Amino acid sequence: MxxxxxxxxxxxxxxxxxxTLSTSSVAHDRFILPSHTxxxxxxxxxxxxxxxxxNDIFHPDMPLGDNGKGTPPPPMIPLFKRLQxxxxxxxxxxxxxxxxxxxxRFSAADQILESNGTYRIRLMxxxxxxxxxxxxxGKPNRIFGPNPQLPSGATExxxxxxxxxxxxxxxxxxxxTPTTDNSDxxxxxxxxxxxxxxxxxxxLQLQLFFNSQPLQKAVDVTLVKQNSRHRNQRQERKVTTDSxxxxxxxxxxxxxYLLSVELTEKADNNDQLDFYHTSLYVTLEVFPQ
Amino acid sequence: xRYLIGLLLLCLPLLGSAQQMTIKFEIPALDVSPxxxxxxxxxxxxxxxxxxxxxxxxxxxxxxxxDLRQWWRKLGRKDAAAYDATSGATxxxxxxxxxxxxxxxxxxxxxxxxxxLNLEASREAGGRDFVRQxxxxxxxxxxxxxxxxGDLELSxxxxxxx
Numbered sequence: 001m002x003x004x005x006x007x008x009x010x011x012x013x014x015x016x017x018x019x020t021l022s023t024s025s026v027a028h029d030r031f032i033l034p035s036h037t038x039x040x041x042x043x044x045x046x047x048x049x050x051x052x053x054x055n056d057i058f059h060p061d062m063p064l065g066d067n068g069k070g071t072p073p074p075p076m077i078p079l080f081k082r083l084q085x086x087x088x089x090x091x092x093x094x095x096x097x098x099x100x101x102x103x104x105r106f107s108a109a110d111q112i113l114e115s116n117g118t119y120r121i122r123l124m125x126x127x128x129x130x131x132x133x134x135x136x137x138g139k140p141n142r143i144f145g146p147n148p149q150l151p152s153g154a155t156e157x158x159x160x161x162x163x164x165x166x167x168x169x170x171x172x173x174x175x176x177t178p179t180t181d182n183s184d185x186x187x188x189x190x191x192x193x194x195x196x197x198x199x200x201x202x203x204l205q206l207q208l209f210f211n212s213q214p215l216q217k218a219v220d221v222t223l224v225k226q227n228s229r230h231r232n233q234r235q236e237r238k239v240t241t242d243s244x245x246x247x248x249x250x251x252x253x254x255x256x257y258l259l260s261v262e263l264t265e266k267a268d269n270n271d272q273l274d275f276y277h278t279s280l281y282v283t284l285e286v287f288p289q
Numbered sequence: 290x291r292y293l294i295g296l297l298l299l300c301l302p303l304l305g306s307a308q309q310m311t312i313k314f315e316i317p318a319l320d321v322s323p324x325x326x327x328x329x330x331x332x333x334x335x336x337x338x339x340x341x342x343x344x345x346x347x348x349x350x351x352x353x354x355x356d357l358r359q360w361w362r363k364l365g366r367k368d369a370a371a372y373d374a375t376s377g378a379t380x381x382x383x384x385x386x387x388x389x390x391x392x393x394x395x396x397x398x399x400x401x402x403x404x405x406l407n408l409e410a411s412r413e414a415g416g417r418d419f420v421r422q423x424x425x426x427x428x429x430x431x432x433x434x435x436x437x438x439g440d441l442e443l444s445x446x447x448x449x450x451x
Contacts, residue, residue, distance in 0.1 A: 040355035040366065174366050197362055287358050289419065 090117020
């Protein structure tokens with residue numbers, strides 16, 4: 001008998017059947033969009049944020065996270081129970097993050113910022129097993145769970161673990177260097193350029209970290225500018241990291257950008273698992289000169 | 290004694306030849322309602338865009354200092370005490386002159402060399418101007434004069450170094 005967990009997850013995957021499973025991406029984009037990323041008041045400030053799973057940037061489509069008081073679509077409740085909301089404060093401590101409350105198309109939350117410095121807001125999905133396959137008619141599908149029951153005639157069965165972190169940075173007063181310490185098998189963004197010191201037409205020097213170490217495997221970093229619904233081309237910018245996770249990009253237009261990375265690695269133990277997919281989604285605000 | 294005083298008086302013009310910078314500009318009268326006085330910042334940066342000194346910052350609430358985007362990122366947010374002495378309230382439309390004698394917040398003369406002199410203005414429910422001018426400082430003898438225009442918030446900007 002399947003557990004309620006995996007039944008609910010199966011419903012989730014059934015609801016998301018419209019996704020094309022390309023080899024380069026296993027998931028929709030997701031983002032946090034804050035009301036502010038730069039604040040200058042000395043007193044305690046509050047920022048309001050929304051979070052969403054959506055391929056339109058930054059137009060919300062589905063919510064991401066619920067504190068039990070919202071109205072999440074039922075198939076998403078198991079996912080929301082797994083999400084971990086945290087904030088890394090300017091002194092480097094990780095504390096409970098925004099209390100995301102689900103509406104029909106996005107989740108919303110407030111975050112209080114007391115002391116000055118840079119805050120890293122994170123919404124993290126820990127290791128989630130998933131199996132992709134093709135059914136008897138050759139149509140791609142997927143089911144969540146470590147050993148789900150597959151329909152007869154299933155081919156190209158691939159066992160994956162997906163995990164992701166959705167983040168943004170907010171600075172009140174003087175900027176501090178945000179920590180890239182992660183002990184949770186996730187990616188982090190760091191580098192020479194501070195994430196709240198981004199301006200158009202300036203080279204931005206950034207760096208990816210994995211498990212607190214500079215990422216040694218070259219990956220593509222994708223940036224998509226806000227307002228994708230109001231133009232006819234997606235206008236993705238792609239840049240590849242070097243052997244230390246460094247990359248540089250100059251953005252001509254100001255606005256909010258979604259930076260996304262998907263790191264795919266073959267698992268060591270082929271019997272149990274084929275691939276790990278680690279994704280990072282960071283919302284960056286770029287100001288005009 | 291009179292001989293010594295005479296010698297001292299002769300030397301005074303040399304001592305007094307320290308440079309002075311005068312920044313003149315106009316805050317235009319705009320036909321908008323409600324009208325909010327602009328926040329204004331004037332500051333010095335190195336050619337590599339490192340903030341050096343805030344010459345003046347006019348504002349009301351620190352909530353909106355961040356809208357002086359370039360000044361905030363290069364100087365404002367790093368050290369509030371540093372611009373305390375040169376801050377003032379916002380001003381109504383009119384012509385203004387700001388003087389600077391080349392001393393930083395610790396009353397130390399800044400090093401001679403090339404700098405950028407920056408002006409930025411931001412008005413609530415209005416626009417934002419940001420202009421900059423390369424200048425040479427600490428080399429008296431050759432006076433410099435520059436004229437700049439903002440887009441809307443600042444006009445008839447003159448930078449006079451003598």
